[in-house]
Structure formats: C-alpha cells, structure tokens
Amino acid sequence: MNGRPPPVTRFAPSPNGPLHLGHALSAIVAHDLAQAGGGRFLLRIEDIDGPRSRPDLADEFRRDLEWLGLEWEEVPAQSTRLATYAAAAEALKECGLLYPCTCTRKEIEAAGASEGTDGLIYPGTCKRTGPDPARPAAWRLDTEKALAEVGPLTWEDDLAGTIPVDLGGLGDVVLVRKDLPASYHLAVTLDDAADGVTLVTRGADLFAPSHVHRTLQALFGLPVPRWHHHALLTDDSGQKLAKRRGSPALAERRQAGEDGRMLAEQLRLRHLRLGT
Template sequence: MIVSRFAPSPNGSLHLGHAYAAIVAHDLVRERGGRFLLRIEDIDGERSRHELADEFRADLEWLGLEWEEVPAQSTRLASYEETARELLHRGLLYPCTCTRADIQAAEPRFGPEGAIYPGTCKGRLLDPEKPAALRLDVDRAMAEVGEIFWEDELAGLIMADPRPFGDVVLVRKDAPASYHLAMTLDDAADGVTLVTRGQDLFALTHVHRVLQALLDLPVPDWHHHPILVDETGQKLAKRRGSPSLADRRLAGEDGRELADALRAEEFPTGISLVST
C-alpha cells in the first residue's frame, strides 16, 4: 500500500504553500487507495511551539483532508541518538565545533545549500567540553555505499551524489538531530513509500538516499512538486509573513473551496506555481 505524509514544524502557522503540499500528498495517495499521515516535526528547540499542532490539525480539517497521525519527532529522540552512535562508531561521523562565521572565514566553496563545509574539524582533536555538531564524512559514506539511485515520479531515475553538499550536519549542536537524519529515520519508521515535497528540496534527496543505504532502510519513491511563490518570485514562507491558513479559517473563508481552487491551480492574486 502506498503511504505518504505531511510533516510540518510547529515554528509558525501554516500558509498556502503548506496547504498545496498537504493537498498534493493527500490526493496522490487517496486516489491510489493509500494512507496519508500527519507527523509533527517538533525538535527545533525553543522555536517549536507545541500549541501550533492543534492549529495545524484544525487547518487540515478545514481544508477537507483526512489523515492518520503518527508520533511526533519529540517522541523519537532515542532512535536518533542510537543511529548517531552507530554511525559514529563506524567512522562515518565526526565532531565539528565550527560556527557559521568560522566556515565563512575559511572562504568555502558554495553548493545547493550555500557554503560547503571545508572539513576544518575532520581528523582534529577537539575540546570535549566545547559544543559540537556531528557531520557525515560524505567521501567515506560514498565509498561504502557505491553507486546508488533514487526514483522521482516526475524527474525519473537519479544517481545519488551528495558530494555537492559537503559533509552535512546530522546531529546539530542545538537539537538532537538535523532534518536529514530525523526525516530519513521517521519516514522509514512510519512506512512511508512516497515522499512528497516541493522541488526546492529536490537536491536534498541525494543526502537522504545515501543515509538510507548506510542504514539499510527501505527506499521510497519521491514526488517533488512545483512550489507556490509570491509576486517577487520568492517561495511562500512563515518568516516572510505569508498569510496563514488559520487567519483565513477564522475569518470565515471556506476551506474546502480553497482546497479545490488550489487543486485547479487557481491561486490568489500575486501567488503563482513555479517549477524550480
């Protein structure tokens, strides 16, 4: 059975971009007789506001979506810690105390997510009392997994190559896991067979596919859909104050009509759908 999910972080209200992503995931699995899951990704420290989870549920119900809720990330910390210990024991992770300023000062190369970590801490003796992130030794990881692929329903078969990202962080200094590690483990635990998300996250799949290979996890298919942007061409985002679904809902707007309009690609003035 096909299984997909919508996995918002409770660090701000949902907006139209989230609604579109949830509807795509919901409709893809429902038309194939599958399951649509809701997972709250709530391990972002003080930025996570647990009261927003109820707001998210109200928003999805207002849109007319039906879902099964799975345990939130905050209940899964032991699995992240255990996996990090395993990868560290295998020599695939190393501690890093560098700050963003340190990385910028090293005049790094730039990749899909910005500055590529130059490997400053790799092989160095570090102060055990100083907070450290754990980074994936991507060259060692690729040597272990060899040539692997992943399948996107829109883009086809892709060879996995995370090296343009450099040695990504898997365990943050300020959180029990990075998005890369937590999402990969959670999708496997929840039985997700189709990962639906925006095309702006397409390149990250190279990293996630390698983690699946290293950890011998099931390999889903992916569906990276176009994203909604504002009149300036920027992706809708909480941090830029994109109008929230909750505000629309509380103002009396019909959520099911809004959902049908998004399905028909009929967007409010200033909002458009683009492929990245």
C-alpha cells in the first residue's frame, strides 16, 4: 500500500438500532482496505448511548458481519473506557480549553445560530455570559484557544488529498454531553488512538468532523492516522440510508435467507461505480 505499513481499520457501530446497507458498505470498505494492505480490521462497539445501547443488538451486528463474509478482531467496547474519556476531558478543562454550556437547541436557534458544515454553529452564548448554574451543562471545546495552542494543522484523506484544518464551519463543538460521558468527537479520537487505527474509514457525511478529530489528536499528542471518506449509499429519494428513516435492516434480510456474501459483492460493485 504505497510502501506504508499494513493498515489498521475499524468498523464502530452503535447498538441503538439495527445495521442497514449503509453500515454494510462502511464495514466492507474498512475490511477490504485492511485486507488489501495485509493489515487488520477491527470491530469496536460504541455503546455509551445510555439506555438506547442494547447488548442484543451488538450480538446481531456480529452475526450480520459474519453473514457478509467479513472477518475481524474485536476490541474493547466504549463502555469499558469511561475513565479514559473523563481523564481527557479533565486535562482539557485544566488547560482552559473547555467551557460549560447549558443552552438548549431551541435557545441556540433563537440566538440566530448560522448553519455550518455539520449542523448549527454554536454562537458562544455561555462563553460570553456564563452558563446557568441551575441547569445541567455540556462542555464545549473553545476552538479559538485550541487552534492557538496547536497552530496550523492538516490531515490526509485518501480521496481528497491534503486538507488544512478549518473549524470555522463547526464552531465550539461539544466534547462532553449533558447526558453522556463523552461526545462522538472525544470518544472516537481517543478510541482510534488506543486501538492503533491508522486508516479511519467512514462515510462522506463525517468529513467535516475530521477537522475536530485532527485538532484533538494534536492537543493530546496522539498518532495521526489517514482518512478515507467514501461516498454514501442513498435511497430512491436521494437521502442517505439511516436508522431513523427505517432503512431495511441487515438482520431482516439475513433472517429471510438472503445470501449475505452475494449482497456484499453487490455492494462492492456499487461502491466501484460510485468511484470511491
């Protein structure tokens, strides 16, 4: 693989709903890139979504991957790593890089927040006026301070090339949620480093968050992987497949007797047609 060491990739689903074809494609891309480079393909269950995380679904995920003909190494689930997330958040707080925020989504919208590359850009209300001490707080990254700390950064995507870090379209993202010990941004960055992931594969809808993850890697002094953001599968209306839209579950197809390996080959061919 261009003289690089064998890649380590991963598939990291959350057991809060069944896997669909979009998940299958992501798993296949990660699996095949690892296999092509003589590397390792990891499975990590991201199970810190409170009561929405269901152990039975994690078991279904394993059966789905086996049905697709994939082989993997499983690494510890996120629920075993809570102390790591807490320590990392405390370190950022001590450096003055996190601040508490008690704003609700409605309050953020009412404050005239603009639309960014990954949702609404937080207008900095609590940074200016302070949080409401009577309400639970999330903790946001002060991106201006963070970038001043690390200086100019870039990251490498297999398809898009060298990308300068730009947090302008994201704003002060949440790293510790009100209801969870860590946001996706913090947990996935720490987990990928702990698991030795060297090639982060995921859908193009997660391109923008990679700016945050590269910044966190610099703040924590973590190894920097490469990225590979593949095109998304869409439904007949052109929308990406999603659990919340009821996209057909892999488990239903598996239980109906469909040939999983044949489906995987069809997804590979579809992926080739997408050009990624």
